[in-house]
Amino acid sequence: MRLDTIIENAQVVTLDPERPTAGRIGLWRGRVVGLDDDVAGLDAVEMIDAGGAAVLPGFIDSHTHLQLTGQGLLAIDISAAGTVDEALTIIADGSASFAPEQWVEISGYDQRVIGRDLTAAELDRAAGGRKAWARHISSHSSVISSSVIRDIPGAVDRDFAERNLGVLHEVEQDLVRAQRLPFSLDEAGRTIEIAAEAARRQGVTFCMDAGAGGRIGSLNPLDISTHLRLLESGRIPVRMQLMPSLDALHPVLGGHGDGFERGLDVGLRTGLGSDRLRIGALKVVIDGGMMVRTARLTEPYEGSDERGQYSIDPEDLIAGIVDGHRAGWQLAVHAIGDEAIDVAIEAFRQAASHGGTIDRRHRIEHGGLIRPDQISVLAGLGIAIVSQPSFLYDSGDDFVAQMGVSRAPWLYRGRSLTDAGIRIVGSTDRPLAGSPLRAVQVLADRTSSSGAIIGDGEQLTVAEALNTVTVNGAWIAGMEDRLGRVASGFLADFTVLERSPIDVDISEIAAIGVRATVLDGAWNEVS
Incomplete structure (x- = not known):
């Protein structure tokens, strides 16, 4: 037998407990056919010397x-600005050559870094009177210029935006999206293509995109068509699973007699598609985000009476989740604050009582603040937590200040969830939270960018942390029989690193260089 490829001289971390390490991998037709002695003496069309690099599951x-x-x-990136004046200078310089009718889009905006929110009047001056949109890094708020405000239909909404000096939160941002x-x-x-390549350069071989066709996360409601065009033209370097947004669903005539009322046209739902592009979970947003204090809490943010907000009425959210469950969807429920998690728990309880199996790998997105009493309940319901550990590195000090000492250990939990039998699934929430390697490091050391340890005792081992971005990711996607490990019969998706995360000091994991990715057996260097 002649294989397609043999990768040799590699330090393979398989994450397969039956065979944890190897030095050689044989590939044929996009799959692993054997390791080490399994492929000894076999020839291959392509021989790749890994030069001692670490090879892990993608x-x-x-x-x-x-x-x-x-x-x-x-967009014009102001993330390097430390003050309002610096941010405005970057915007002015970046938009100086724009045509008068051209939108000025601004990224990297974070009011915590520059000291306060920008205002519409400031954007007017910096953008030369053009339409300007500064989107917060969390996507939970924006600032718009006066020319955008003037074109908002309806005096009530225009007056609101003017009174708020152009600052919009949560669903208020529909005024600019429209x-x-x-x-x-x-x-x-084009946005998907360049973002997917940026992810690949961090070792990512599979992305699950949250909010297809909906208010948050989508730039065109025809997301499936957009992704199919990219796939057919070979312009997307990662596997994709699309999570349609609840607000993209609409009433369906066939649903009333079937026990559910909402759906996508022609009955699209979880599982449709191929290993390269398929429909994933249904995304439902319960609350906002901690960065702009809109995550919904049971007790107020420190030093204020604010408790955050819901995206819509909780009863409507619960009804949507139950309806989605009955229609056959896997649910991906955005819940950051602990009160929002209470709503998610109640929805999953009701879903279980309305028939059908609850064992659909339902997931809570973020799970930013989980009270001790919620852990056993989540475990009993079989809910996974799709977490962004890097938030603790990037924003942990701010989150601790918002929550206070007593609630700080509840932030983006690790050990307490794992010990309770709850699967932690790692993610970045890109464009926000670092890289998968940063997530692995933070899960293992719980350290913020200032060096503070947040939630001491919540640390995972490095092997457990690696599982969150490999084994558990494959499981939540329903693909654990072919992804997440380097094992015979599995798809040949790998991340090739300069060093193994298991062999370096924990503090060095995030800085490990990515040499290449392998997707369906095709080696792709990171230059």
Whole structure:
């Protein structure tokens, strides 16, 4: 037998407990056919000397927003600014050559870094009177210029935006989205393409994109068409699973007699598609985000009376989740604050009582603040937590200040969930939270960028942390029989690193260089 490829002189970390390490991998038709002695003496069309590099299962980023990431990469980036004046200077310089009718889109905006929110008047001056949109890094708020405000239909909404000095939160951002969106299929495709390549350079071989066709995460409601065009033209370097947004669903006539009322046209739902592009979970948003204090809490943020907000009425959210469960969807429920998690728990309880199996790998996205009493309940319901550990590195000090000492250990938990039998699935929430390697490091050391340890005792081992971005990611995607490990019969998706995360000091994991990725057996260097 002549194989397609043999990768040798490799330090293979298989994450397969039956065979944890290897030095050689044989590939045929996009799959692993054997390790070490299994392929000894066999010839191959291509022999690749890994030069002692570490080869791991391809990283799975289970919660991403590629269109928003790509939009940000094409926008004027103010993330390097430390003050309002510096931010405005970057905007002015970046937009100086723009045509008068051209939108000025701004990424990297974070009011915590520059000291306060920008205002519409400041954007007017910096953008030369053009339509300007500064999207917060969390996507939970924006600032718009006066020319955008003037074109908002309806005096009530215009007056609201003016009183708020152009600052919009959560669903209020529909006032700007209605003007700027949708992008064309080509524009939306370009954002996905460049964001997917940026993810690949961090070792990612599989992205699950949250919010297809909906208010958050989508630049064009025809997301399936956009992704199919990219796949057919060979312009997407990672596997994709699309998570349609609840607000993309609509009433369906056939649903009333079947026990559910909402769906996508022609009955699209979880599982449709191929290993390269398929429909994933149904995305439902319960609350906002901690960065702008809209995550919904049971007790107020420290030093205030604020408790965050719901995206819509909780009863409507619960009804949507139950309806989605009965229709056959896997549910991906955005719940960051602990009160939002209470709502998610109640929805999953009701879903279980309305028939059908609860064992559909339902997931809570983020799970930013989980009270001790919620852990056993989540475990009993079999709910996975799709977490973004890097938030603790990037924003952990701010989150601790918001929550106070007593609630700080509840932030983005690790050990307590794992010990309770709850699967933690790692992700970046790109464009936000670092890389998979940063997530692995933070899960293992719980350290913020200032060096503070947050939730001491919640640390995972490095092997457990690696499982969150490989084994558990494959499981939540329903592909654990062919992804997440380097094993015979599995798809040949690998991340090739300069060093093994298991062999270096924990503090060095995030800095390990990515040499290449392998998708369906095709080696692709990271230059």
